[in-house]
Amino acid sequence: MARKILLLRFSKMQRTCAVQFVVIQKLCGEFLTIAGRSAGKVFCGVDIFYPRLLSLQFEADELLDELGLSDLLPTDAKVFCMHQGYEINYFLPISDDPPVFQFFEGQSSIAKTWDSFSSFLIASIGDHLLQWSDLN
Structure with a gap:
């Protein structure tokens, strides 16, 4: 009950971010457990870690709305x-x-780029290793 009351005190955006994070944490839990707030040079400059992860849904909606692609x-x-x-x-x-799935500004559609979250991680780490041999 206390959690429910606390959640009601948050703004709509904060509530949405909290719910999104719970779902993402469930599906990406192992990655977040290991990486959490950073992973050395891997994903450097990429918003994928906690706490930035909490606002990404809102920011993506905002970007697509600005581009006239809100749907x-x-x-x-x-x-x-x-x-x-x-x-x-x-x-x-x-x-x-x-x-x-992935979207780049300038496109008008979304592509299924990886068959799974784990293949996304493997490809991302592989791309990193092609440029830098050290993961730290």
């Missing part, structure tokens, strides 16, 4: 990653390792 993001999309305010990565909560 592009599915209502059940869970935005877990943004890069420099022009790239949005999200998943739909349909499985324990859901596909990841």
Whole structure:
């Protein structure tokens, strides 16, 4: 009951962010447990870590609204990653390792870029290692 009362004191955006985070934490829990607030040079400059993660859904909606594409993001999309305010990565909560979709500013559609969240992580770390051999 105390949690419910506390949640009601938050603004609509704060409540939405809290709910989004619970869903994202459930699906990406192992990653967040290990990485949490940072992961060395991996994802450096990318908004994917706590606490920035909490506002990404709102920021993605705001970006798409500014671009006149407010209906592009599915209502059940869970935005877990943004890069420099022009790239949005999200998943739909349909499985324990859901596909990841991506949008870049300048596009008019969204693409399913990875078949799973785990393949997103593997590809991202692989891309990092192509440029820098050290993960720290």
